[in-house]
Amino acid sequence: MKKQFAVIGLGRFGGSIVKELNELGMEVLAIDVNEEKVNEYASVATHAVMADTTDENTLRSLGIRNFDHVIVAIGDNIQSSILTTLMLVEIGVDHITVKAQNDYHEKVLSKIGAHKVVHPERDMGIRIAHNLVSKNVLDYLELSDEFSIVEIEAGARVDGYTLIDLDLRAKYGCNIMAVKRGEDINVSPAAEDVLKHGDVLIVIGADRDITRMEQDLFDDDSD
Known part of the structure; x- marks a missing residue:
């Protein structure tokens, strides 16, 4: 049975979620106060409606309580984001994910009952910064303030x-979750597996340990 999603706010972030959910075969209700945005996604979403989601009666009339997951992706209007989230909590939506503009916004959203708060701009900034600092770090996913998953390209070293x-677990406290070589992905590689220049390692560990390992083994000065 298809899951039903509602996405409120059709800016770049919300719009990309609508498109991806549609590609994944999910049923998506796209909502925005801007008629142009609604028209833009009318052919992408299962349904697209123009509505003021800070009004509880409007949300109830849309049957928002029946959706498996509601994503609040309202852009610059923090007040509308907070009021919409509050309405969704009071109505009793099972899963509410909200885009936050800053840490203060996140604190308010968490206090009023948002189930998950995301910072797409901040998270992307962190990923880009890591890519800029090290040419071997291809991608970066923060799991917590201290732990991350990174993709590191194996160099000549x-x-x-x-x-x-290499004994990475003993020396650095890092675990290799998988190794990608071209189109092939080796999940849970064996200790005897040989690495080649250009392999991509998916590594999980503490940030400080990953940085130390990357500097010792993967930062090829000769490249």
Whole structure:
């Protein structure tokens, strides 16, 4: 059975969610106060409506309580974002994800009952910063304030070494979740697996340990 999603706010963030959910075969209700935005996504979403979501009666008339997940992706209007989230909580929506503009906004959203708060701009900034600092770090996902998952490209320093040779868990406290070589992905690689220059390692660990490991083994000065 298809899950039903409602996306409130059809800016770049909300619009991209609508498109991706549609690609994944989900049923999506797209909502915005701007008629142009609604018209833009009318052919993408299952349904698209123009509505003021700060009004509880409007939300109830849309049957918002029946949706599996509601994403509040309202852009610059923090007041509307907070009021909409509050209405959704009071109506009893099961899963509410809200885009936050800043840390203060996040605190308010969490206090009034948002189930998940995301910072797409901040998170993207963190990922870009890590990519800029190290040419070997291809992607970065923050799990908490101290732990992350990163994609690191193997350089010449580790070419021909096995995972047991490098002993990353003992030396750095990092675990290799998978190794990508071209189109092939080796999930949970064996200790005897040999790394090659250009392999992409998916690593999980504490930020300080990942940084130390990357500097010691993957930052090839000769590249």
